Amino acid sequence: MKKNSVISQEEKKGSxxxxxxxxxxxxxxxxxxxxLHKKDYSSQRGLRKILGKRQRLLAYFSKKNRVRYKELINQLNIREIKR
Known part of the structure; x- marks a missing residue:
């Protein structure tokens, strides 16, 4: 997946x-x-932390711009957050 297909040129790295x-x-x-590495508990913890960060960011994004949020989750093929 290329960044250009999901992120427009106007959006900066901090968006x-x-x-x-x-x-x-x-x-x-x-x-x-x-x-491959089922017992790599450090990576499991890191994955959970990143999932939480993404969930909080998606919650913020859905409140700010609902239309763009819907487009983004469809393009990235991820589930919608629970409310």
Whole structure:
């Protein structure tokens, strides 16, 4: 997945959408790592921390811009947050 396909040119590195994209890539990479190394508890903890960060950021983003939030979760193929 390329950044250009998800993040527009106007959005900077500090934007919520860019950060969600980065966290999603880290989550996918760590998930693949944990499939091979099931007892890597440090990575499991890191994955849970990143999941929490992304969840909080998505909650913020859904309050600020609901339309862009819907587009983002569809493009990244992630589930909507629970309210």
């Amino acid at each position: 919520a959408a860019f950060q969600v994209f980065g966290f999603t890539n880290k989550i996918r990479r760590l998930s693949a790592h944990l499939e």
